[in-house]
Amino acid sequence: xxxxxxxxxxxxxxxxxxxxxxxxxxxxxxxxxxxxxxxxxxxxxxxxxxxxxxxxxxxxxxxxxxxxxxxxxxxxxxxxxxxxxxxxxxxxxxxxxxxxxxxxxxxxxxxxxxxxxxxxxxxxxxxxxxxxxxxxxxxxxxxxxxxxxxxxxxxxxxxxxxxxxxxxxxxxxxxxxxxxxxxxxxxxxxxxxxxxxxxxxxxxxxxxxxxxxxxxxxxxxxxxxxxxxxxxxxxxxxxxxxxxxxxxxxxxxxxxxxxxxxxxxxxxxxxxxxxxxxxxxxxxxxxxxxxxxxxxxxxxxxxxxxxxxxxxxxxxxxxxxxxxxxxxxxxxx
Amino acid sequence: xxxxxxxxxxxxxxxxxxxxxxxxxxxxxxxxxxxxxxxxxxxxxxxxxxxxxxxxxxxxxxxxxxxxxxxxxxxxxxxxxxxxxxxxxxxxxxxxxxxxxxxxxxxxxxxxxxxxxxxxxxxxxxxxxxxxxxxxxxxxxxxxxxxxxxxxxxxxxxxxxxxxxxxxxxxxxxxxxxxxxxxxxxxxxxxxxxxxxxxxxxxxxxxxxxxxxxxxxxxxxxxxxxxxxxxxxxxxxxxxxxxxxxxxxxxxxxxxxxxxxxxxxxxxxxxxxxxxxxxxxxxxxxxxxxxxxxxxxxxxxxxxxxxxxxxxxxxxxxxxxxxxxxxxxxxxx
Numbered sequence: 001x002x003x004x005x006x007x008x009x010x011x012x013x014x015x016x017x018x019x020x021x022x023x024x025x026x027x028x029x030x031x032x033x034x035x036x037x038x039x040x041x042x043x044x045x046x047x048x049x050x051x052x053x054x055x056x057x058x059x060x061x062x063x064x065x066x067x068x069x070x071x072x073x074x075x076x077x078x079x080x081x082x083x084x085x086x087x088x089x090x091x092x093x094x095x096x097x098x099x100x101x102x103x104x105x106x107x108x109x110x111x112x113x114x115x116x117x118x119x120x121x122x123x124x125x126x127x128x129x130x131x132x133x134x135x136x137x138x139x140x141x142x143x144x145x146x147x148x149x150x151x152x153x154x155x156x157x158x159x160x161x162x163x164x165x166x167x168x169x170x171x172x173x174x175x176x177x178x179x180x181x182x183x184x185x186x187x188x189x190x191x192x193x194x195x196x197x198x199x200x201x202x203x204x205x206x207x208x209x210x211x212x213x214x215x216x217x218x219x220x221x222x223x224x225x226x227x228x229x230x231x232x233x234x235x236x237x238x239x240x241x242x243x244x245x246x247x248x249x250x251x252x253x254x255x256x257x258x259x260x261x262x263x264x265x266x267x268x269x270x271x272x273x274x275x276x277x278x279x280x281x282x283x284x285x286x287x288x289x290x291x292x293x294x295x296x297x298x299x300x301x302x303x304x305x306x307x308x309x310x311x312x313x314x315x316x317x318x319x320x321x322x323x324x325x326x327x328x329x330x331x332x333x
Numbered sequence: 334x335x336x337x338x339x340x341x342x343x344x345x346x347x348x349x350x351x352x353x354x355x356x357x358x359x360x361x362x363x364x365x366x367x368x369x370x371x372x373x374x375x376x377x378x379x380x381x382x383x384x385x386x387x388x389x390x391x392x393x394x395x396x397x398x399x400x401x402x403x404x405x406x407x408x409x410x411x412x413x414x415x416x417x418x419x420x421x422x423x424x425x426x427x428x429x430x431x432x433x434x435x436x437x438x439x440x441x442x443x444x445x446x447x448x449x450x451x452x453x454x455x456x457x458x459x460x461x462x463x464x465x466x467x468x469x470x471x472x473x474x475x476x477x478x479x480x481x482x483x484x485x486x487x488x489x490x491x492x493x494x495x496x497x498x499x500x501x502x503x504x505x506x507x508x509x510x511x512x513x514x515x516x517x518x519x520x521x522x523x524x525x526x527x528x529x530x531x532x533x534x535x536x537x538x539x540x541x542x543x544x545x546x547x548x549x550x551x552x553x554x555x556x557x558x559x560x561x562x563x564x565x566x567x568x569x570x571x572x573x574x575x576x577x578x579x580x581x582x583x584x585x586x587x588x589x590x591x592x593x594x595x596x597x598x599x600x601x602x603x604x605x606x607x608x609x610x611x612x613x614x615x616x617x618x619x620x621x622x623x624x625x626x627x628x629x630x631x632x633x634x635x636x637x638x639x640x641x642x643x644x645x646x647x648x649x650x651x652x653x654x655x656x657x658x659x660x661x662x663x664x665x666x
Contacts, residue, residue, distance in 0.1 A: 002335060009593070009614065012517030014527055016377050017593050017614035020353075044349050107652025110447040118443070121451035122458075132652060184345030185657040194347055260342070260350050280613035281342065281350035319440025319465060324518045 003037035004332040006278070007285035009316075011325040019285035021261065021278035023293065023333065026201035027271050028211035030175070033297075035198065036332060042182055042194030043277045048258030050137050051077040051224050052173055052203060053190075056165045057140040058220035062147035066096040073227035074234035075136030079257060081237025082111030082120070082131035089234060090130050093139040097146040104129035105156045106138045106188035113237070134188035136234075141166075141190070158183065158191045167193065172217070173203035187259060197275040200264055204273030208254065208266030225254055225268065241287045241311065245294070248307055253298065255290055257283060263290040267298050284327065288312060292329040336370035337665040339611070340618035342649075344658040352618035354594065354611035356626065356666065359534035360604050361544035363508070366630075368531065369665060375515055375527030376610045381591030382533070383470050384410040384557050385506055385540060386523075389498045390473040391553035395480030399429040406560035407567035408469030412590060414570025415444030415453070415464035422567060423463050426472040430479040437462035438489045439471045439521035446570070467521035469567075474499075474523070491516065491524045500526065505550070506536035520592060530608040533597055537606030541587065541599030558587055558601065574620040574644065578627070581640055586631065588623055590616060596623040600631050617660065621645060625662040 009017040022037030054076040080086035110127045145152035178193040186192040210218030232246035255265035261278030263286045278285045291311035316325040342350040355370030387409040413419040443450045443460045478485035511526040519525040543551030565579035588598035594611030596619045611618045624644035649658040
């Protein structure tokens with residue numbers, strides 16, 4: 001099917017580019033609140049499900065065993081920008097489990113933001129696995145293995161007990177059968193399973209409310225949500241959408257980006273889960289759509305609506321800061 | 334109309350993302366050789382027409398007056414990576430006209446490639462307008478003003494004689510009327526005019542062959558093409574598609590990227606011009622489509638076909654260099 005155009009990119013008065021995609025909003029019982037476009041074909045949620053992948057870290061008692069607080073738990077759910085505070089936090093997570101950066105198998109990459117690249121280049125020269133945006137998630141996986149006394153060497157492989165447990169958690173929350181023919185390799189080398197948007201939205205409604213979850217899993221979800229609400233900078237970084245939205249709304253909104261135009265999120269007070277995929281993988285469009293969905297389903301004060309507007313209809317500026325265009329969420333939403 | 338899906342992004346065995354777009358291939362007489370999708374709605378060609386914008390630099394005699402060689406002319410056509418050799422070259426262009434970086438009005442940005450960002454951060458600390466990918470084009474505009482003895486202060490504004498001349502050149506080559514309601518502001522602040530893909534393809538066929546152009550314009554086009562073929566690194570930079578394709582094919586292929594999923598190009602021996610726009614602005618898709626169009630219309634040796642294959646069907650690797658997927662140009666092309 002042809003997914004609808006969700007976002008138009010304006011330059012001057014003309015549409016320069018357009019982004020198609022699909023959106024699912026669901027409640028914890030699996031009821032469909034909104035289904036735009038194809039919400040039934042499995043798609044790779046990528047990093048948007050990191051908070052679900054972090055549930056075993058809390059449920060197994062590993063987080064308590066190593067004395068993790070909100071910063072560590074937020075980092076376990078993060079696609080962080082590799083800023084110094086993120087690197088320090090991940091280093092601390094590993095140290096609490098008796099490990100260091102040599103245990104990480106996520107690969108190294110330069111930080112996402114060019115100022116962070118420049119700062120790193122000036123300070124230490126080269127990026128390490130600690131700077132990888134997934135290093136907090138990987139540290140969480142390592143801590144689960146260490147707390148259980150399992151060899152952590154191959155913690156990233158699909159057959160490792162940690163990844164098997166993550167897969168079981170994803171199946172439990174999404175209700176989707178994650179067969180091997182739906183499995184691919186993520187940017188940081190752990191498995192990523194293709195899951196329909198409607199199942200992802202359902203999973204995040206359960207994550208947001210604890211409904212239809214075992215009591216320990218519901219408590220773990222609440223603790224991870226509280227950690228992200230308390231430490232949103234650790235979930236992403238300076239100027240990032242996930243960080244700024246959760247700074248704005250606190251525990252009322254959970255949002256998490258994934259590569260290739262994915263956003264997942266939840267509105268706990270409304271009992272709703274949200275899953276968005278842009279066909280073309282564009283993050284700029286997925287985040288404008290997420291902002292529009294929040295504006296549609298979350299009761300907002302006038303001040304909040306005004307604050308959210310710059311995410312729904314971001315102004316585009318050029319290298320001289322001239323206003324050259326805007327993103328416009330379409331009437332489809 | 335719905336443009337066709339031109340490129341699919343595979344992760345493992347599943348399609349993760351997809352890119353729609355339109356393609357026009359034309360000859361110098363305006364004959365349509367290929368029209369896929371909507372080739373008649375005006376789109377912003379952005380930096381893909383820099384070689385056309387550079388024609389006045391040669392035609393007016395400014396390039397000769399300042400003793401420009403292939404490197405300077407290639408830089409005038411470039412979206413360069415801000416590597417040291419690019420910055421040195423642009424500095425030299427400006428110096429030959431008695432100017433320096435303070436005359437540039439393109440704005441400053443960090444180089445595109447993170448290694449170049451890191452190198453710059455280690456060396457000098459901050460980017461200047463010289464590092465802007467458009468600094469060579471802007472230097473060309475400044476040189477036209479200087480050679481003509483015109484005040485160059487506002488060289489970037491639509492009303493300035495240099496931009497009026499650029500507009501006339503674009504109208505002459507594309508055959509499109511560039512009314513003000515089709516004008517927007519480019520990333521570097523000069524005007525960008527929306528032009529249909531079929532007109533852009535026609536323009537590049539004329540640029541490639543000199544047919545239907547005044548003799549001085551045809552000579553200027555040939556000189557710019559020769560400069561880009563001789564110095565393809567100056568047109569883009571290390572590891573960039575434009576550079577690698579022109580290194581591979583020399584004067585047989587001209588290609589130039591533009592922001593928001595644009596590629597323009599030409600096959601001079603075949604007398605063909607090419608214009609590509611991905612609906613969503615994705616450069617990765619536009620360049621795979623350009624590679625596929627070259628493979629379709631340019632006679633290739635077996636070795637050349639093999640060398641081109643990695644651009645038509647690029648393998649995607651993650652931070653550990655594991656092969657995780659591929660780009661696949663669809664049967665539409």
